[in-house]
Amino acid sequence: MxxxxxxxxxxxxxxxxxxxxxxxxxxxxxxxxxxxxxxxxxxxxxxxxxxxxxxxxxxxxxxxxxxxxxxxxxxKFKLSKTYWVQVEGKIDSSALAQLKSGIVLKDGKTKPAQVNVLSTDKVNSTIWPRTPPIRERKNIPTSWIALTIREGKNRQVRRMTAATGFPTLRLIRVQIGNWCxxxxxxxxxxxxxxxxx
Structure with a gap:
């Protein structure tokens, strides 16, 4: 038995x-x-x-x-991963278009990403304070975007936003495939x- x-x-x-x-x-x-x-x-x-x-x-x-x-x-299984990304500066349509079409990095061009700007209400109601907080500059605003990719180059999201002129200040992964x-x-x-x- x-x-x-x-x-x-x-x-x-x-x-x-x-x-x-x-x-x-x-x-x-x-x-x-x-x-x-x-x-x-x-x-x-x-x-x-x-x-x-x-x-x-x-x-x-x-x-x-x-x-x-x-x-x-x-x-090879290409599960999508979605990140909420706080970037330095008020992100513009040109940067969003670059992210959507793919960014040329040292190790090759990224695949097109899905990206949209997160509303202030969404950010304020959902995102917890970080410990320690990010270092903010008084005269430079920040923006939050939702970015979805299907690949995983080393520190890819940070390198993508930096290449568009909007360095990442904070990075939160919110979804992998169907899991949130x-x-x-x-x-x-x-x-x-x-x-x-």
Whole structure:
């Protein structure tokens, strides 16, 4: 008779959504002074599907299933990723058009992105304060845009906005494929029941 603790359901794929705070490493170990995933997630044997830079925030997916991890993170599956990006300056139609058509970077031209400007109401009602806050300059306004890409060059979003003359001040990933950050606050996580890629 099969032991219940070793049944197939015990090894079923698990998927979690996590809102990674600013200045937290996208791994479970680090130096003593580092903020890591272990500071927030007590679940064993799950691993990030993809990564998010230390200075970026937002949605990180974690799973115990290697195949699912690859389907989420590998560029060949081309899952869309949406970021809310705060840039320095009042972004203009020329910069938006460049982002939509693709930006030439040192490692090649980016694929066309979807982009739109976020309203002040949306920003004020949805986005949490960052700790520490960004360094703002009194005489230079900032803008928020929603940017969706289907590739993952190194620090791609930051390089794209910088190439248009609007450097990124803050970067929050809000969606990967069909999975959204929703109302998770920084440092919070939840199990996802629907894991169809």
């Amino acid at each position: 099969r032991n219940k603790t070793t049944s197939p359901t015990a090894q079923s794929p698990l998927l979690y959504a996590f809102n990674k705070p600013f200045n937290t490493l996208c791994q479970f170990s680090g130096e003593a002074q580092d903020s890591t995933l272990a500071n927030f997630i007590p679940i064993k044997d799950i691993y990030p599907a993809g990564r998010l830079d230390k200075d970026s925030e937002g949605l990180l997916l974690l799973t115990n299933d290697g195949k699912l991890q690859q389907q989420i993170s590998h560029p 950050l929703d109302n998770l606050q920084p440092g919070e996580y939840r199990e996802i029941s629907s894991i169809t890629v």
